Amino acid sequence: MEGIPPRRALILVLVVSSLFSVLASSSSSSSSPSQDVRILSAERRIDLTSFIVRAFLAFKVENTGASDVSEILIAFSPNEAQHLAIVKASTTAGKRKKKAYLPLDVNPIESPKGPNGAQLFSIALPTPLKSGDTAALEVLYVLTHSQEPFPAEISQSESQYVYYRDSALLLSPYHIKEQRTFIKTPNSKVESYTNVSPSNRVGTELRYGPYHDRSPYSHSPILVHFENNNPFAVVDELTREVEISHWGNVQITEHYKLSHAGAHHKGVFSRVEYQARPSISGVSSFKSLLARLPPRVHSVYYRDEIGNISSSRLRSDSLKSELEIEPRYPLFGGWKTTFVIGYGLPLQDFLFESSDGQHYLNFTFGCPLLETVVDRLTIKVVLPEGSKDPSAVVPFPVKQHYETSYSYLDVVGRKTLVLVKENVVPEHNVPFEIYYKFNPIFMLAEPLMLVSAFFLFFIACIAYLHTDLSISK
Amino acid sequence: MAPKPITSPVPVEWYPSLSVLMLSIGLVLTASFFIYEATSSKRSRSLAKEITIGAFSSFFLGFGSLFLLLATGVYV
Numbered sequence: 286m287e288g289i290p291p292r293r294a295l296i297l298v299l300v301v302s303s304l305f306s307v308l309a310s311s312s313s314s315s316s317s318p319s320q321d322v323r324i325l326s327a328e329r330r331i332d333l334t335s336f337i338v339r340a341f342l343a344f345k346v347e348n349t350g351a352s353d354v355s356e357i358l359i360a361f362s363p364n365e366a367q368h369l370a371i372v373k374a375s376t377t378a379g380k381r382k383k384k385a386y387l388p389l390d391v392n393p394i395e396s397p398k399g400p401n402g403a404q405l406f407s408i409a410l411p412t413p414l415k416s417g418d419t420a421a422l423e424v425l426y427v428l429t430h431s432q433e434p435f436p437a438e439i440s441q442s443e444s445q446y447v448y449y450r451d452s453a454l455l456l457s458p459y460h461i462k463e464q465r466t467f468i469k470t471p472n473s474k475v476e477s478y479t480n481v482s483p484s485n486r487v488g489t490e491l492r493y494g495p496y497h498d499r500s501p502y503s504h505s506p507i508l509v510h511f512e513n514n515n516p517f518a519v520v521d522e523l524t525r526e527v528e529i530s531h532w533g534n535v536q537i538t539e540h541y542k543l544s545h546a547g548a549h550h551k552g553v554f555s556r557v558e559y560q561a562r563p564s565i566s567g568v569s570s571f572k573s574l575l576a577r578l579p580p581r582v583h584s585v586y587y588r589d590e591i592g593n594i595s596s597s598r599l600r601s602d603s604l605k606s607e608l609e610i611e612p613r614y615p616l617f618g619g620w621k622t623t624f625v626i627g628y629g630l631p632l633q634d635f636l637f638e639s640s641d642g643q644h645y646l647n648f649t650f651g652c653p654l655l656e657t658v659v660d661r662l663t664i665k666v667v668l669p670e671g672s673k674d675p676s677a678v679v680p681f682p683v684k685q686h687y688e689t690s691y692s693y694l695d696v697v698g699r700k701t702l703v704l705v706k707e708n709v710v711p712e713h714n715v716p717f718e719i720y721y722k723f724n725p726i727f728m729l730a731e732p733l734m735l736v737s738a739f740f741l742f743f744i745a746c747i748a749y750l751h752t753d754l755s756i757s758k
Numbered sequence: 759m760a761p762k763p764i765t766s767p768v769p770v771e772w773y774p775s776l777s778v779l780m781l782s783i784g785l786v787l788t789a790s791f792f793i794y795e796a797t798s799s800k801r802s803r804s805l806a807k808e809i810t811i812g813a814f815s816s817f818f819l820g821f822g823s824l825f826l827l828l829a830t831g832v833y834v
Contacts, residue, residue, distance in 0.1 A: 531766065739820050
């Protein structure tokens with residue numbers, strides 16, 4: 286099984302490697318500060334068991350220069366940077382049992398770029414690294430749309446194979462003394478992989494390395510062709526509306542445009558075969574999705590343009606609610622579906638008053654569907670009528686703007702804060718806050734409108750009975 | 759200071775009974791308003807009494823219909 290891949294794959298490797306050949310050869314010139322740091326050991330574990338590619342990078346840096354170093358750079362190839370959803374860095378503090386993970390700030394560096402457009406990110410160290418000292422860092426980065434289906438079209442009975450492109454060597458602006466890369470595939474069906482000696486495959490794991498003393502920006506393209514039948518569920522567009530009512534409810538409405546981003550379906554779809562032999566027919570398709578909703582959810586609905594979709598189940602416990610939804614048809618590669626999920630939540634779980642008298646909504650960002658990529662996520666927070674100065678506190682950069690929306694019994698409209706983020710992965714499901722000022726007296730606006738409407742009716746009756754409309758005297 | 763959760767001014771569980779109670783009071787007052795209008799003659803009618811009954815019944819009808827909206831899930 287191990288060894289040089291077949292000729293077909295080899296040609297593709299050559300094509301890919303030609304793209305990066307310039308990158309691989311360029312190791313001569315690099316900026317001066319990076320020479321003061323070198324990586325003693327680096328270990329990268331790339332998890333390909335789902336549609337989302339997660340890579341854990343653990344490395345040890347040493348300051349070989351004379352001055353202190355306060356930030357460490359990591360590099361991504363232009364292709365990776367384009368599909369990069371999130372980068373998180375942490376360092377360990379304390380020893381053994383009291384070990385704690387300390388999150389670190391990661392910021393992209395717009396300019397200068399590395400050679401061949403490599404995108405650099407800087408990790409701010411908690412304490413500057415003194416000359417001769419070492420520090421251990423851990424980085425998690427998540428890539429989306431990085432597994433390319435090959436063949437690009439499959440029939441119902443075929444299994445889905447994908448390509449994953451990466452480098453056997455860690456792209457880094459520093460000299461790396463020793464490095465290894467482990468790639469975990471969903472199963473042991475690996476069609477081919479690029480051999481960069483020493484490399485081998487054990488079961489579901491591809492091992493590259495150890496490689497010793499590689500110069501900065503070394504690159505060695507690899508291509509892995511393997512079976513991946515996990516659901517390639519991508520939400521092309523998700524709009525979540527969060528409507529706050531101070532009368533005791535937070536109403537969520539989520540509009541989904543879901544698609545299967547895997548190998549496109551070729552030929553006819555046989556429902557009989559799909560139902561009769563689920564183990565071999567349509568293995569790359571998916572027919573149900575799980576949404577994790579907050580606890581104490583009520584009035585849940587799941588519908589589309591036609592009406593209610595009855596194939597959903599809700600399970601609730603004290604920590605979470607799980608909504609299992611089945612679209613009207615199983616989704617094969619390239620197929621799409623749209624639907625709406627709505628639910629109500631108790632106000633006291635999400636709305637709080639801060640010490641300075643402001644109100645704030647504490648809600649979870651991201652998509653409730655498990656293991657799903659959202660290409661474009663829009664969160665609209667509809668504040669009650671009469672609220673002032675809304676501002677958002679989100680732990681990562683998002684685009685935001687304001688709108689005015691109208692709902693029941695509105696006169697001036699509700700202030701709406703719109704947050705837009707592209708390329709959202711489950712790692713983005715973290716709480717965010719919306720702060721705003723609200724005077725509870727505005728809650729009386731709606732009942733007073735109803736009261737005055739009824740009162741006008743009575744006045745009209747009185748006026749009618751008090752006027753004499755008869756013609757004859 | 760720990761964040762203080764914000765609750766609705768009236769417990770959510772009270773909405774259905776509040777709406778029934780207030781709407782029935784409102785409808786009884788409306789009925790008495792029209793009975794008064796129909797039974798009193800044009801000269802014996804007092805405008806102050808008419809407006810008072812009308813104001814009270816519209817107050818109860820207004821809040822009753824608000825609680826009816828809230829109880830049915832239309833959170834305004």
